[in-house]
Amino acid sequence: MSDAETIERLRRIGWRGQALPAGGRRLARVVAQHRAGYELNDGKHGFGAQPAGHFLKRGLDPAERPAVGDFVEYEDGRPPHILAVQPRRSVLSRAAAGERYERQTIATNIDYVLVLTGLDGDFNPARIERYLSLIEGSGAQPVVLLSKLDLAADADARLAELRARLPAGMPVHAINGKDPASVAVLAQYLQPGDSAVLVGSSGAGKSTLTNTLLGEQRMATGAVRGHDGRGRHTTTHRALLPLPSGGCLIDTPGMRELKLTGEEDLDLFADIDALAERCRFADCGHGSEPGCAVQAALDSGELSPERWRSYLKLRDEREEQAATLEAKLRRQRGGRPLDRPHGHRHSRERE
Ligand SMILES: Nc1nc2c(ncn2[C@@H]2O[C@H](COP(=O)(O)OP(=O)(O)OP(=O)(O)O)[C@@H](O)[C@H]2O)c(=O)[nH]1
Numbered sequence: 001m002s003d004a005e006t007i008e009r010l011r012r013i014g015w016r017g018q019a020l021p022a023g024g025r026r027l028a029r030v031v032a033q034h035r036a037g038y039e040l041n042d043g044k045h046g047f048g049a050q051p052a053g054h055f056l057k058r059g060l061d062p063a064e065r066p067a068v069g070d071f072v073e074y075e076d077g078r079p080p081h082i083l084a085v086q087p088r089r090s091v092l093s094r095a096a097a098g099e100r101y102e103r104q105t106i107a108t109n110i111d112y113v114l115v116l117t118g119l120d121g122d123f124n125p126a127r128i129e130r131y132l133s134l135i136e137g138s139g140a141q142p143v144v145l146l147s148k149l150d151l152a153a154d155a156d157a158r159l160a161e162l163r164a165r166l167p168a169g170m171p172v173h174a175i176n177g178k179d180p181a182s183v184a185v186l187a188q189y190l191q192p193g194d195s196a197v198l199v200g201s202s203g204a205g206k207s208t209l210t211n212t213l214l215g216e217q218r219m220a221t222g223a224v225r226g227h228d229g230r231g232r233h234t235t236t237h238r239a240l241l242p243l244p245s246g247g248c249l250i251d252t253p254g255m256r257e258l259k260l261t262g263e264e265d266l267d268l269f270a271d272i273d274a275l276a277e278r279c280r281f282a283d284c285g286h287g288s289e290p291g292c293a294v295q296a297a298l299d300s301g302e303l304s305p306e307r308w309r310s311y312l313k314l315r316d317e318r319e320e321q322a323a324t325l326e327a328k329l330r331r332q333r334g335g336r337p338l339d340r341p342h343g344h345r346h347s348r349e350r351e
């Protein structure tokens with residue numbers, strides 16, 4: 001196969017690089033990560049691969065290991081070996097829930113994160129804001145999608161509520177995930193070379209929307225879920241799905257259970273931060289302090305009470321999460337605080 005053909009094939013699965021690697025190395029995208037190794041796709045075939053030894057070294061920052069979405073250079077063999085990870089254009093990550101403090105990479109090289117919420121009982125603006133804060137800083141663009149438009153009597157009110165809460169300019173689309181005409185509005189995020197992930201709680205309609213985008217029945221949906229009818233997880237694989245519109249969808253069950261990392265910026269609430277800078281006291285608690293710009297904005301209606309409450313909730317959640325992570329890390333280091341190098345232990349303890 002010619003280089004031009006290879007490049008064309010890789011572009012189809014989201015590669016944005018210019019030159020193919022030299023020295024007999026090939027390129028493919030990581031579509032799944034298992035305990036036993038990786039699954040790669042080169043735009044034509046899926047195949048298993050192992051990471052080269054240097055990726056397994058203890059003490060290596062987990063962020064440097066190959067992750068779903070990565071374009072990797074590999075060497076053919078039995079099995080093929082991943083030798084290098086190409087620079088990433090975006091990284092979605094969260095705090096790992098495990099023993100040690102680690103940032104877990106959920107997916108890389110994602111252009112759009114489609115945050116899907118049903119306009120039914122699933123509808124929860126606070127949860128949408130949490131997703132958005134997870135995406136903040138990743139390099140990917142969030143898009144808010146509301147499914148089950150066909151079932152919702154109060155869709156307009158819910159849309160208005162949501163738009164009032166979200167930052168201006170945040171794309172929001174209400175769709176019927178079962179209807180190709182309704183879903184067509186998403187083509188702008190799924191153009192050739194684009195990579196998107198679909199996140200949202202179980203039953204929100206991720207598989208349904210994926211099927212409509214694919215134009216075929218590729219994934220098991222809740223409709224064929226069988227006896228319990230409660231919408232338990234049915235999607236058991238991760239995959240890279242090239243779409244007819246030219247983009248591709250990466251399916252990452254890892255994002256389903258959302259956890260804040262304690263590291264996110266609260267950039268979503270930049271307007272509130274700007275307000276707080278106008279408070280008379282730099283350490284204003286925005287309660288009953290004199291000259292509090294936040295309270296003044298609440299009084300004048302410039303800041304809505306809902307938005308202020310979500311800000312406080314998100315901030316508390318983030319602080320709690322950060323404290324948990326810090327406690328974990330401290331336990332792991334034998335009780336020493338975070339930034340204390342081993343050699344300074346005795347002198348610091350006398351302080
Ligand atoms: N009427 C209507 N039903 C929908 C829509 N989207 C999803 N559904 C239904 O909602 C149920 C759950 O949809 P799924 O696509 O399985 O949800 P999911 O997010 O993939 O769920 P998990 O696989 O558990 O994560 C199914 O019965 C779908 O048919 C929609 O836009 N309109």
Ligand SMILES: [Zn+2]
Pocket residue numbers: 276279280284285286287289291292293294295
């Ligand atoms: Zn204040």
